[in-house]
Amino acid sequence: MILSFDLFEPYGFQFFQHGLVVATIAGALCGLLGVFVVLRGMSYIGHGLSHAVFGGAAASAVIGINFFIGAGIWGIVSGVLIARVARRRVLGADAAIGVVTTASFALGLALMNRYGQASKSIEAVLFGSVLGVKLVDIVAVSIVALFALSVIVLWYRKLLFSTFDPDVAQVSGVKVSLVEMVLLSLLSLTILVTMRVIGTLLISALLVIPAAAARMTTNSFSKLLWISPVIGATTCFVGMNLSYHLDTSASATIILLDALVFIAVYAIAGTRNRMKMASLGHV
């Protein structure tokens, strides 16, 4: 059987155009913040915050307030709560995330069961949907991306220092807890503006896989900050197109494509690094 399709066919639909723009910007944004998520070992925080934001989304739908305001506030509050509980050291950060975010997720589910439009809307929130993407989503994801980029450029040194060595950064006058709060808030905002397309369950993969793949290609922090967003944006762009032609879920296609990129980079970089290590010997 010969498969024949028009590559540009989906571009005739406005919902696809909107979805494609949001997904591509979201891919770059997640790739950018993902560098910090991966280097700080915060993968589970990304996973947890996406669940927490789901609770906020459900609550704002029930109360009847704007999704971005309700879920945004909820996400930032969850991030701050996680940071506070984790800093007390009685509970580890993983337990703190487990408590705050799963409770929030459960509340979201209960609210949607009780007041929502049952399974359809739950599925859209969990797995994402390009159908519901509007112009306001493009504006929101663009604003958050610009904000994140500004913070990362202006705070580049502080972010690098507090990620690499928080204790010495604090002694050197960097307000480490403020940097951490801003980073968690940015993460919450990113999840908020991305979740309509990618969905709650798969956002964390978009935060981790491009950055993890990029990490294997370079030993330079500054290069990581552009390689990871490029991988994120490209996989989202290609994944969106593929999903239309293969008739598969956009988020699943994007994440599978990311996973493929990761496997390919792992195979190539793994061999190269082993050869480099062997040639280095004992320095």
Next chain:
Amino acid sequence: MSTLPLINCEHVSCTYGNAAVLDDVYMKINRGEFVGVVGPSGSGKTTLLKAILGTHPVAHGSITTQPKLTLGYVPQVETVDWYFPVTVEEVIVMTRSRTTWWPRISKSERAAVGEVLERLGIGDVAHRHIRELSGGQQQRVFLARAMFRDPDILIMDEPTSGVDVRTRHEVLHLLADLHAEGMTILLTTHDLNGLAAHLPRLVCLNKRVIADGNPREVLTPSVLEATYGAPMEVLEHGGMPLIIDHGRVQMRGEGK
């Protein structure tokens, strides 16, 4: 120049939860001194450093420092993430994070980094990834980062922990040179013979200060037993005290 001590700890107590880690500690560090804090694990050595650095709260008492005192802190190399994607140069300029926002390293910063690396005898490693360094080079890089702030005092946590004998000698000689140039140094160590016995002043700590003075005065069996809670013998070797612990255990099959 002020004759006030650089750091003055008076009646200092610190806790972790309800457990007292430091109890009524008095210690003064004057400009130009080289002080080692020794004590067993859990004696509060690192907590004392953290309290001085301001990263651990003081429950009672006070730590006063000279106004505008700049601290250069060198953490234990064992706590460093050696896989982190940074070069030596990037590590060193990190301490300018508060004063400079521009992400790229400027020409003047690059020259200053080269200068401090040359001073520590590792002028050729600026562009290497931190993983591509030997043990001695690793310790020097983090010392270079602390020196880059032009500090009034260097504070080091276990500078010879987890390093081999050659690296320990390198570190000791380097610190002696810095001290000879006028640098004030405060460090913690558990290495009595390899490091502490060489220093001009030792503070023996076990929650409180057991003894404070030069090694000949403080490295005595009674002070060491009070500090470590175990009997120790002190011999003289090459004009320096040599500490031997009485932990001899007869193993099965030995002496046959």
